[in-house]
Amino acid sequence: MKQANSAKAIKAALVTGGSRGIGAAIVERLARDGAAVAFTYASSETAALDLAAKIEAAGGRALAIKADSADEAQLRAAVNRTVDAFGSLDILVNSAGVLEMAPVETFAIAQLDRSYAVNVRGAFIAIQEALRHMQAGGRIVTIGSITAARAGFAGSSVYAMSKGALASMVRGIAIDVAQRGITINNVQPGPTQTDIVPAEYVDALVNMLPVGRLGKPEEIAGMVAYLVSPEAGYVTGASLTMDGGMTA
Numbered sequence: 691m692k693q694a695n696s697a698k699a700i701k702a703a704l705v706t707g708g709s710r711g712i713g714a715a716i717v718e719r720l721a722r723d724g725a726a727v728a729f730t731y732a733s734s735e736t737a738a739l740d741l742a743a744k745i746e747a748a749g750g751r752a753l754a755i756k757a758d759s760a761d762e763a764q765l766r767a768a769v770n771r772t773v774d775a776f777g778s779l780d781i782l783v784n785s786a787g788v789l790e791m792a793p794v795e796t797f798a799i800a801q802l803d804r805s806y807a808v809n810v811r812g813a814f815i816a817i818q819e820a821l822r823h824m825q826a827g828g829r830i831v832t833i834g835s836i837t838a839a840r841a842g843f844a845g846s847s848v849y850a851m852s853k854g855a856l857a858s859m860v861r862g863i864a865i866d867v868a869q870r871g872i873t874i875n876n877v878q879p880g881p882t883q884t885d886i887v888p889a890e891y892v893d894a895l896v897n898m899l900p901v902g903r904l905g906k907p908e909e910i911a912g913m914v915a916y917l918v919s920p921e922a923g924y925v926t927g928a929s930l931t932m933d934g935g936m937t938a
Contacts, residue, residue: 707786826871864927880933
């Protein structure tokens with residue numbers, strides 16, 4: 691009887707864009723907290739397979755799924771493959787994202803379309819498909835950006851637009867799913883130690899941060915771990931800023 695109860699207590703999670711950076715830190719944290727974790731990757735196959743192997747070597751369960759968040763069919767298939775593998779889906783974290791920067795006058799429409807497709811449309815599709823499987827107690831978290839509130843740099847208009855749309859979407863979905871006992875929240879990191887931050891911006895960013903350093907992916911993962919926990923059942927529709935005091 692105890693074994694059966696223990697098996698039911700295992701949470702099944704899917705993290706989009708989970709092979710590196712903030713996404714990988716989230717995958718590792720959820721696995722360490724006892725969840726079975728599937729995660730998608732678009733191109734970093736070696737990193738994805740290494741991460742899955744690392745988790746399994748530590749006694750966890752992990753599944754790396756190749757899926758481009760701009761591709762509806764691939765994204766829906768990733769959600770359903772997670773359910774097939776783990777038997778349920780309790781947690782969805784949308785971490786996949788692209789950062790395209792250029793002046794408005796030269797910003798290619800193909801880049802704009804790609805930014806929207808991954809950062810906004812892909813998140814919506816993953817949420818929509820996940821909700822077909824989630825029960826009461828389900829948790830959804832999106833990884834946005836402080837640029838939704840403060841763009842900060844020339845050339846960031848499209849990225850800021852996409853992250854602002856993401857925050858607004860989360861507020862609307864929170865109302866839709868509240869009666870089902872499902873929460874959804876948006877984490878808005880400031881400058882964080884990942885390869886998405888151009889090296890030439892690091893010094894300028896650090897000088898803008900009262901804490902005097904970039905954030906760590908593990909710190910973002912810690913916030914996500916809280917939001918998907920039972921203790922966060924009263925938190926929904928929120929955009930939670932983690933920016934080292936940048937907007938204080």
